[in-house]
Amino acid sequence: MEINEIVEAIKTRLTEKLGNMFPFNVYAVNGSFGGNYVCMWIACSTHEINSVNGQRPQMVSLMLDMDGLTLRPQSMGGNGGQCIYRQPNMEDPKEKYLVMKSVKVPFRKPKGTAEAVVDCVGKFADNYITTLADNYDALRYKEIVDYDALLGMDKRN
Secondary structure (H helix, E strand, O other): OOHHHHHHHHHHHHHHHHOOOOOEEEEEEEOOOOOEEEEEEEOOOOOOHHHOOOOOOOOEEEEEEOOOOEEEEOEEOOEEOOEEEEOOOOOOOOOOOOOOEEEEOOOOOOOOOHHHHHHHHHHHHHHHHHHHHHOHHHEOOOOOOOHHHHHOHHHHO
16 A cells, blocks of 8 residues: 555544544655654644644644554654543542643554554544543543543533
């Protein structure tokens, strides 16, 4: 599969999984030192935190190295990666001095085939939504994100 075909296949899978509720982007880039990559991110809002370009609430991101089709979590410009953020549990001695606590979204590196990569991205999107729902009560950025609408929490209660 060519890079543009993979980009389109990933966009299609993310649209299936996220609908139009969660903003996301998938795009191809050339590496600074060579190589071709597909970058992708998912967030809970397009709002830019503290007016920082690209810093979105609960943003996670992955990068696909087209050489060998290696997919991995990737923090892009200090944003994204594999974690969402919640309020710390002040009863937990390990967390009581934290400003926020990161929670990893489960990710398992796929086999190096285009189909496995697209399936893995879809599973990562599912895990992202599940991780948000599991941490609903303590999620950060509630002043700028309507988690009830995103996660359908009003229907779950």
